[in-house]
Amino acid sequence: MAATTVGANRAFFNQLRKYYTWYTGGFLVFLVVLAIAEQLGLSRQYIGYAFLFATIALYAGIGIMSRTADVAEYYVAGRRVPALFNGMATGADWMSAASFIGMAGTLYLSGYDGLSFVMGWTGGYCLVAFLLAPYLRKFGQFTIPDFLGARYGGNIVRSIGIVAAIICSFVYVVAQIYGVGLITSRFTGLAFEIGVFVGLGGILVCSMLGGMRAVTWTQVAQYIILIIAYLTPVIWLGVRHTGVPIPQIAYGQTMIKLAEVEKKIFADPREADVRKIYSERVAAANAAQKDTVKAHADRRVQLEKEVADLRTANAPQARIEPLQRLLTEYPTDPEVWKAAVTKDRALAARAAPPRPHAQPYPGKDEAARDTARLNFLGIVFCMMFGTAALPHILMRYYTTPSVQQARDSVFWSLFFIFLLYFTAPCLAVLAKYDVYTNLVGSSFAALPAWAAQWSLVDPTLLNITDINRDGIVQLAEIVIGGDLIVLATPEIAGLPYVVSGLVAAGGLAAALSTADGLLLTISNALSHDLYYKMIDPSASTKLRVTLSKVLLVVVAVLAATVTSLKPGDILFLVGAAFSLAASAFFPPLVTGVFWKRATKWGAITGMIVGLGVCIYYMMRTYPFFTNMGVPVMPLWFGLNPISAGVFGLPAGLLTIIIVSLLTPEPDRQTQELVEHVRYPHLRGDPVSTVAT
């Protein structure tokens, strides 16, 4: 029997390789055809539509071909996904809209300090590989609450697992659907809400019909699109700057040049001028809050003096005139003036001097720098342990044919993720160099084409205003929204619009694939863990799968509805999901495998304490909650609320250890289960856990 299984697996692998090679070839042909059509005059809007509908139709097609009603196929893709392909699927499952579109922008804006996400979201896979994936695969059931339920016994642990899995996945899925809406509306001109539901249709056709099986094969297809989309413009831009087609290994030289340009720009007196104007406006806005009448009069005197100074200095009329106009239109009513300047308080951030890209932990004094370092480490910690605890990722390692393949598969997962994550910092540096050399210092009358266009399309992404009215663009006069970097790279690199469409398709693939995995996690937690394991263990397999499909639609529509309300800070939500997952799941999963003495009550109290501490810290420190009336608390050690897992995880782990030692040792059967998962194949093992 064994030999035939190996043969079948090998044949299946070869078949998959053939399919996906043809698929990749087909996609490249599609790109070339569209590129030719563009040269022949196909409009941008139609190129946008072609990408949107062709890729969604493709994913739906794969979903329909993979439809299934078999339980093992539906929940774990029949456990025959080869390591390499599971790696690609995990890569797509993992990389969300935030990674694809947001990451390079975050790095552009925060330089070294943004790299905490790059490290956290890759280093977490070491924990997955060494501490979890092989053991979960040996355990071999369907969900993460399954493992907690079997290892610690009883429904309480399982229930907490279900609740925690749903909280972190739902928060995360809302962020993904938001990304889908944003991309479709930007590239096709459809309304945001319609974009949300178009994308939702794509997600549903795929995951509802075929569950994990369909999701797996679509995710492989989505990975191929997203990595082509990410690398193409960067390579192009890289060749221009470094002369090497692998800019990731050559941008060290660009960094040297960037540091020189930074030095020159930061020392430019005109930059200081612009920042001084911001500080004055902030000061006026703050003064207006205290004594409106006096501030109103003071500001007028200040402006008059500036005009007089300019005239004495014989400045060109073009510089005096706008100031003069400001003075003529100066509101006579102090209250009107106050209303107009209050928003200027937001300029405080722009009045601060810029920071060199490569400098770690900048700050005004030693204490501020140490706090910045602590927050960097806090984010790395939460992202890493959150990675190793998010159910939709761990679930993927149930789908490989063997324990060894699960180990190999983590390697492939990180390898495929690495391809994107080591490109993002490179893209940020190349784009920054381009902005600093081509945009900064250019004349407002002749902005680079891409800048002129984007500032027209969307002022939240790019806004350039001549603050000091010298007709030249200063760095301090540019406001860049993080998402711009990836979206505008094709134009910065001077590529045809087809590549912009490709980037949109890549972002869409990233958002859809992650949403697929998350929705599946939620509906499985409800249908498998809650209904089948706790409410009706005699339910037929057909009923279970059908129920799961129905729930998937319900949850998806619910998530889309929440998304269309545009809830606040999406980035915080994503970070919160990681902190929550790390606090709730990581301690009981790891002690479950590595410490036989861990008991049921240890796990129950540990999960509650971990989640509790994490939620408590967020509630007391995050403005969203404190503005709703939750009493504010000073930050512990200056750590931001996004890193609440730094407190939640150790608290949970400590509780598990203490309570376990106070309660009786787990019974022989539980200990045998632990031994069972520790060995890939224990000859003569009485325990069997693999569910089919």
Added chain:
Amino acid sequence: MQLTAKHQEYWRRNLRLTAVLLAIWFVVTYVMAWYARPLAEINFFGWPLSFYMAAQGSLIIYVVLIYVYAKRMRKLDLEFNVEEGDE
């Protein structure tokens, strides 16, 4: 079932490998980041060393660590006869 001494030895070897790899992981991640400011003074092919490590070096080391783990564990399984038949 009663685990044999050989089984116990397998688990000890596994723990040792895991501990060594995690120690490397810890140094690369947290110790390097803790000393990022002094390390930024060192030039590494154009990059400040701390920037290079956070943007690329540590990522490469993570990939290699996981590769080494998968390879060593395959060997260990065979040596202690706990490998999965031919599944």
